[in-house]
Amino acid sequence: MSKAYRYLILTVSFVCFSCSKNAEFVKKPYPAIQTLDVTNISSNGVTFNGEVLQSGIDDIIEYGFVFYPVGSDISNMYDTIMLQSTLKGSGAFSLNADHKLSNNVTYNVKAYAKTLSYDVTGPTVEFNSQGCKNFPWDFYLQTTFVGYENIFTTSINNLGYLLMSSMEFYTFNPATCIIQRLKDYPGHTLHSASFFIIDEEIYIIKNNSSEFYKYRIDLNDWVKLNALPFMPGEDGFTAFALNNQGYYVSNDTFYQYEKSSDNWEKKSDDQVLSSILSSETVNHNAYVFTRNKSIWKFSEEEDKWQMETTYPDTLLDNIVSFRIGDNLYYGFSYDVNSTKTEASSDFWQYSVNTKSWTKTESIPYRHTKELVFCIAIENYGYLGYCTAYNYGNRRYNLWKFSEEKIPVY
Numbered sequence: 001m002s003k004a005y006r007y008l009i010l011t012v013s014f015v016c017f018s019c020s021k022n023a024e025f026v027k028k029p030y031p032a033i034q035t036l037d038v039t040n041i042s043s044n045g046v047t048f049n050g051e052v053l054q055s056g057i058d059d060i061i062e063y064g065f066v067f068y069p070v071g072s073d074i075s076n077m078y079d080t081i082m083l084q085s086t087l088k089g090s091g092a093f094s095l096n097a098d099h100k101l102s103n104n105v106t107y108n109v110k111a112y113a114k115t116l117s118y119d120v121t122g123p124t125v126e127f128n129s130q131g132c133k134n135f136p137w138d139f140y141l142q143t144t145f146v147g148y149e150n151i152f153t154t155s156i157n158n159l160g161y162l163l164m165s166s167m168e169f170y171t172f173n174p175a176t177c178i179i180q181r182l183k184d185y186p187g188h189t190l191h192s193a194s195f196f197i198i199d200e201e202i203y204i205i206k207n208n209s210s211e212f213y214k215y216r217i218d219l220n221d222w223v224k225l226n227a228l229p230f231m232p233g234e235d236g237f238t239a240f241a242l243n244n245q246g247y248y249v250s251n252d253t254f255y256q257y258e259k260s261s262d263n264w265e266k267k268s269d270d271q272v273l274s275s276i277l278s279s280e281t282v283n284h285n286a287y288v289f290t291r292n293k294s295i296w297k298f299s300e301e302e303d304k305w306q307m308e309t310t311y312p313d314t315l316l317d318n319i320v321s322f323r324i325g326d327n328l329y330y331g332f333s334y335d336v337n338s339t340k341t342e343a344s345s346d347f348w349q350y351s352v353n354t355k356s357w358t359k360t361e362s363i364p365y366r367h368t369k370e371l372v373f374c375i376a377i378e379n380y381g382y383l384g385y386c387t388a389y390n391y392g393n394r395r396y397n398l399w400k401f402s403e404e405k406i407p408v409y
Contacts, residue, residue, distance in 0.1 A: 035109060147164025369385070
């Protein structure tokens, strides 16, 4: 029998079978699910919509939606909202989502359903989020400015100030989303640096140098002060101000600065601090974060150091920190020199009142480990990092943290 003849028999047989009046279509054993367009997109959240096209043999015992930021590799950014109830037959269903949604971020959502034997999902639908009321991180802006290596920050009067290692100096106004270049730092290039503020003037101490400057905000000008009586190292030091007194501390040096005389006074070196990563101040106390994960508290009233707490998570080479009210925030630890370790997605709140740690929400994406900086302005925190560069220009993503939007579980 020829090939052509065999094909003809098969074709005719199929047509005859398909046209039979007594033919019955077998119902699929699993549900068929459709994901519909997202509706009611606002700053309070969204409404997800789906439809059961066919219920399958068994009843649906759970159904809902899985949603996640497009391109995110952070597992806890994948979230599910669901109903654990019996759904018989076909029909549409909807659920509201008011958490895990950042403003100005694109998300995917898929409807799903479960029976005793099957888990099925519908096709993916993409939508642009406007945020929600129960997630503290929103994508704030993308901007470009000049500078390289590291960024050092401080804030005063609802403005942020950013100093680059290459000495470019900027102000950031969150009310207008404008970053404006000011007069460049007049000293030498910086590998590490720390600020403190007295009477609305910004003082800066840099690595490997006794040069000491302050920035006059009102004049947009730098003033050179008396040389430091100590020599900061390459890194591992910090500076802060309490009650209009400046302080400098490293693992083996502790000084206090008096503005009126432009002089430093050596204080006790009884503190036992490993290499310092950051410091924050609350009321009349400073909290110094060290490389061995310890946080030491300096009380101005008692004029003494004491061990406060230990960071409860993994610490790599660097960490992000800022203060809002009486709460300290730490996390997103990273090693800029390692290609094998990703930036951590963990972020923690420490309450100085209750002396307790609470793990809180992360940004939807890992930061790049490039030119990472953070700053607190008014009652908001900001996290920035470099995403691309072209010669001297660098592009940054900036995220905004709103403490009042931390979900309560």
